[in-house]
Amino acid sequence: MITLLTYPETFGEFAASPFCTKAGYLLEMSGQAWEREDTFDPRPFKYGKLPAIRVDNEVICDSDNIRRYLEKKGADFDAGLSADDRASARAFAVMAEQHMYFHGALDRWGDDQVWPVVRDTYFAMIPKWVRGFVTGKMRKELMKGMHSQGLGRFSVAERLERLELDLRAITARLETRPFLFGETPCSADASVAAMLGNMRASPVPTPQSKRVADDAVLVGYIEAMENAVKIR
Ligand SMILES: N[C@@H](CCC(=O)N[C@@H](CS)C(=O)NCC(=O)O)C(=O)O
Known part of the structure; x- marks a missing residue:
């Protein structure tokens, strides 16, 4: 199970940060099992920003790095595109x-x-x-x-x-x-x-x-x- 570390839902959106929403979309599109864990504090993370994911005790920070991780696991978000x-x-x-x-x-x-x-x-x-x-x-x-x-x-x-x-x-x-x-x-x-x-x-x-x-x-x-x- 992948855990998405994200800012909480805010103003009716999935998260205060659109990058967390993007990561949520990518996780769901990848077909992997995932859950969210909310935090307000980005400081402990590598770049001092959210989103990040936690998988098997490894933490991957930045939505594009999350994308790369999911692609390595087999996702092709642009399947069928020229x-x-x-x-x-x-x-x-x-x-x-x-x-x-x-x-x-x-x-x-x-x-x-x-x-x-x-x-x-x-x-x-x-x-x-x-x-x-x-x-x-x-x-x-x-x-x-x-x-x-x-x-x-x-x-x-x-x-x-x-x-x-x-x-x-x-x-x-x-x-x-x-x-x-x-x-x-x-x-x-x-x-x-x-x-x-x-x-x-x-x-x-x-x-x-x-x-x-x-x-x-x-x-x-x-x-x-x-x-x-x-x-x-
Ligand atoms: N390049 C990053 C951008 C993420 C980002 O900018 N996150 C902002 C919120 S929108 C953040 O956590 N900022 C905290 C800070 O700068 O202290 C990604 O794609 O994940």
């Missing part, structure tokens, strides 16, 4: 994880209306009297990272304009098929649907969460993935 489509699936996953993800993080940590709810949900275990201080430092660090990454320098409107290109690339693929590369989910869907679900699940509606929630194609896609790959 070499061209496998290459494009990789590009879609990277778009989701290395671009859309940061929009999601900024929407949760950078928006002054959303942040208080995020703080009191993600960090409810920190005593209230020090929570503001501790999480204020974490928020500052995260925003510093976003500034270095670049998206943190954009206004919300500029950011949305940039994100729009990704969303249109996704809906273009979905015009003629239920999943990004065909009739069944592949590796790219695990990443893209997880990011979109996370963006939609803002505890306070934002222009970004509304952009996703009001798009019938994107919502239909998130729900198709949830129905095709049941992780809860």
Whole structure:
């Protein structure tokens, strides 16, 4: 049995982190038996991040390393895809994880209306009297990272304009098929649907969460993935 070490369910999603949701999708798609174990604390893990899996006393950290592990055990998440489509699936996953993800993080940590709810949900275990201080430092660090990454320098409107290109690339693929590369989910869907679900699940509606929630194609896609790959 594989144990997925994940953040708990948050704002109606499988986990606070879309990478944990991606890992849940990959585990389920691999056909392996798995269970979840929730934790709030990523610090003990190799990269100081979640998700991770525990198998026979070995801990494998990072959702892509989890994918590699499952592939070594026989999973082929892109079975039936041409070499061209496998290459494009990789590009879609990277778009989701290395671009859309940061929009999601900024929407949760950078928006002054959303942040208080995020703080009191993600960090409810920190005593209230020090929570503001501790999480204020974490928020500052995260925003510093976003500034270095670049998206943190954009206004919300500029950011949305940039994100729009990704969303249109996704809906273009979905015009003629239920999943990004065909009739069944592949590796790219695990990443893209997880990011979109996370963006939609803002505890306070934002222009970004509304952009996703009001798009019938994107919502239909998130729900198709949830129905095709049941992780809860
Ligand atoms: N490349 C990693 C990314 C995972 C990741 O960014 N996890 C974040 C939550 S979305 C995390 O645990 N951050 C904790 C921290 O940075 O302190 C993966 O694919 O698993």
